[in-house]
Amino acid sequence: MTAGAAPAVGAGEGAPILGPDAAVCAHGKSPAILVDITGLSNRNGTVRVRTFGGATSTWFDKTKWQTKVEIPTPRTEPIRVCMPVAAPGNYAIDVRHDANANGETDRKDGGGASGNPRVTVWDFIFGRKPSPKQTAVHVGQGVTEISVTMMYLSGTSLKPLSETKR
Template sequence: MRKYPLAAAAMAAMIIPGGAALAQPAACRGTALLVSVSGFKERAGTLRVQTYAGAANYADGHRRVSRIEVPVPRGSGPVDVCVPLPGAGDYAVSIRHDANGDGRSDRGDGGGFSNNPRLSLGQAISRRNPSYDSVRVDAGAGRVTPVPITLNYLRGLSIGPIRRNP
C-alpha cells in the first residue's frame, strides 16, 4: 500500500470556468485528473472533489490524496477541476455539490463518483459508497486523465441526475 504525504493533499488545484468539455487545457498538465462535473441543479454553493488512491483508502473514507473545495461558478456547462496527483496508479473520485454552501449535507445537495455508477436511495440514506471497482480510474504517468461526472440529486423516493425539459 502506497502512502501519500499530506503535501500531496495541499497541491494547488485549478478550476477551469466554463468547462472546457474534456479537452486538456494548458493549465492542467503532468500526472493529473481533469474532473468535469455536469448536471448542476443550480449554479450556487461549493463543489468538493475528493480523490482516493487504492481500495483500502477509499473504503476508509478519511485517507484522501486530496480534497479540493471550489465555489460553483455562474454560467452553464460543466465545471472542470484539475486534480494534480502524486503519481500514476488507480484512483477514485467523489464529488459533493453543497448547493447552499453551508458546509452540511442537506436534502438539496448533490453528489457523484467517477465512472458515474448508478446510486440507490438506500446507499444515499446509509451513506454507503459504491464499490471501488465501479469507481476506479487508472491515471497514467505524465498525462491528464479525463473524469466526467454527472451529479445526482434526491428526486422524490429515488436519486439520480436532474432531468431537464428540452
C-alpha cells in the first residue's frame, strides 16, 4: 500500500498522519486508531501496522488481521499511522519494523503491540500471545490515539532500546 499523509490533529499537531486512510484520522469523525510509533532502532526498511478485532482468541494471529498498512520507514519522528476500523469496539494493534525490508522476521527487526506488553523469545516459541486485557484498545465513534514503543531482541527478551543499552 502506498502511504498518504494528512495534517495531524491532537497532541502531535503539525506531524503528518501516514497511511492510505490518513484523511480518516485527520477528519476525526469515523472510528479509527491513530498509532504513534516510537523507539525505532534506525530509519531503514519498512513499518507494518495491523489491526485485529472480533474474538480476542484471534488477536495477533498472522492470518486474522482486519487492516494492514505497510509503509517505508519515515526518515524523521514522529511516526503516526491511521488505522480505520469498521465500527466502535475493542481492537488490538501490532507493529513490525522490518529493518532490512526483506519481508521476513530477522534478529534486527523490532516489534510492538497496543498496551506495550512485555514479550520474551519463549512467548514466540510456545505461541503465547499478549493478554487481551493489556492490549485491548476501545474505539468509540471517533479517533482513538495510542502509543506503541518498539522493542528489539536483547538476550531472551524483547525490550525497548532504552532498556537494552543499560
